[in-house]
Amino acid sequence: DTAVSQTPKYLVTQMGNDKSIKCEQNLGHDTMYWYKQDSKKFLKIMFSYNNKELIINETVPNRFSPKSPDKAHLNLHINSLELGDSAVYFCASSRGTVDNSPLHFGNGTRLTVT
Amino acid sequence: DAKTTQPTSMDCAEGRAANLPCNHSTISGNEYVYWYRQIHSQGPQYIIHGLKNNETNEMASLIITEDRKSSTLILPHATLRDTAVYYCIVRVFTGNQFYFGTGTSLTVIP
Numbered sequence: 001d002t003a004v005s006q007t008p009k010y011l012v013t014q015m016g017n018d019k020s021i022k023c024e025q026n027l028g029h030d031t032m033y034w035y036k037q038d039s040k041k042f043l044k045i046m047f048s049y050n051n052k053e054l055i056i057n058e059t060v061p062n063r064f065s066p067k068s069p070d071k072a073h074l075n076l077h078i079n080s081l082e083l084g085d086s087a088v089y090f091c092a093s094s095r096g097t098v099d100n101s102p103l104h105f106g107n108g109t110r111l112t113v114t
Numbered sequence: 115d116a117k118t119t120q121p122t123s124m125d126c127a128e129g130r131a132a133n134l135p136c137n138h139s140t141i142s143g144n145e146y147v148y149w150y151r152q153i154h155s156q157g158p159q160y161i162i163h164g165l166k167n168n169e170t171n172e173m174a175s176l177i178i179t180e181d182r183k184s185s186t187l188i189l190p191h192a193t194l195r196d197t198a199v200y201y202c203i204v205r206v207f208t209g210n211q212f213y214f215g216t217g218t219s220l221t222v223i224p
Contacts, residue, residue: 004157035214041199043158043214056211090157100146100165100205103212105157 004106012112021076023091032074033092117204123219132189136202139183151198
């Protein structure tokens with residue numbers, strides 16, 4: 001009955017590879033997000049989608065490409081992985097963009113690039 | 115980016131109330147204050163949020179000053195499982211941004 005689920009939980013890969021992280025929410029929410037938490041534990045928003053449309057794209061390299069096949073899914077594809085991409089990536093969802101509903105987070109994907 | 119400042123760390127004795135302060139002096143009239151916590155490297159867990167009235171739920175109470183420039187999260191009877199990093203967030207409606215600051219690392223001591 002997990003509300004926001006991410007796969008995989010751990011991902012270890014080499015520099016230069018391409019990888020994807022999947023996220024699904026069963027809360028019926030319209031808005032989904034990707035956050036990155038670096039080694040200093042700082043949580044920074046990367047992307048936000050509302051009803052499959054991109055509404056926030058922070059200054060993230062274009063090697064990162066989010067894809068939302070439907071409003072319950074927001075996947076993150078990363079091309080040409082670099083050492084600095086090592087972090088924990090969190091998916092989140094919220095009911096909408098104009099109400100005060102809180103974010104619900106998944107349990108994260110720990111990406112290690114060697 | 116974050117519109118909040120919090121102490122880096124705090125200790126609290128088990129069974130006592132934990133009072134976690136947050137300053138948000140540049141908050142706008144329609145911006146809500148949210149509190150989350152993160153235990154180890156799990157996903158941030160929602161605790162409570164409010165606009166200007168004090169709020170209480172089964173987890174905590176949120177006290178917001180009348181000028182809305184600061185707030186306090188109160189865990190009424192802290193347990194060891196409340197040891198976590200607590201984040202105070204002001205939601206910016208333009209672009210629907212939740213900006214996380216550095217948070218307060220709360221340690222509950224037996």
